[in-house]
Amino acid sequence: MDKKEWYADGLRFSCTQCGDCCTGPPGYVWVDETEAKNIADYLNISIAKFHNLYTHKASGRTTLNERPADTGYDCIFLGRSVDGKATCSIYPARPVQCRTWPFWSDNIQTKQAWQQTRNVCPGSGKGPLVPVERIRILRDSTPEL
Structure with a gap:
């Protein structure tokens, strides 16, 4: 049985599509080979082409490329809709780290x-209550960052 987390009653979250989690200072979005294959399949390209166009190695791991932006660096797959909302061109196949x-x-x-997360993510602390069981699953499936 899990020890009682401080968030045992759940936490609120609803994505506002601000894109702040996809842009900012340089960082890493780690992808393993299964995720890379899923994204390549989604893009209908070979795994070799996917790696050539969209990834690089850092600290011995594979990470998605970034591109310079007004706010620092954007994930290579981040876009903006006409109304300014963030969009992800690989959303259905996005990596676990993003999910x-x-x-x-x-x-x-x-x-x-x-609270620090809430300060940088406007959807954190708002929206529907995410049950602690779901939070545990998400927490435990996140790759080592």
Whole structure:
């Protein structure tokens, strides 16, 4: 049985499509080979072409490329709709790291960490209540960042 987390009653989250989790200072979106293959299939390109166009190695791991932007660096797959909302051109095939935001271990370790996440992510702390069971699944499936 899990020890009682401080968020045992759940946490609120609803993505606002601000894109702040996809842009900013340089960072890494780690992808393993299964994720790379899924994205390549989604894009209807070979895995070799996917790696050539969209990834590079960092610290011995594969990460998605970024491109310079007004706010720092954008994920290579980040776009903007006419109304300014963030869009992801690979959303159905996006990596686990993206699927599990904002419920990364570091973000929910303490109430203070969650507050810091809320300060940078306008959807954190708002919207429907995400049950603790779902948060645990997301937290535990996030790759080591």
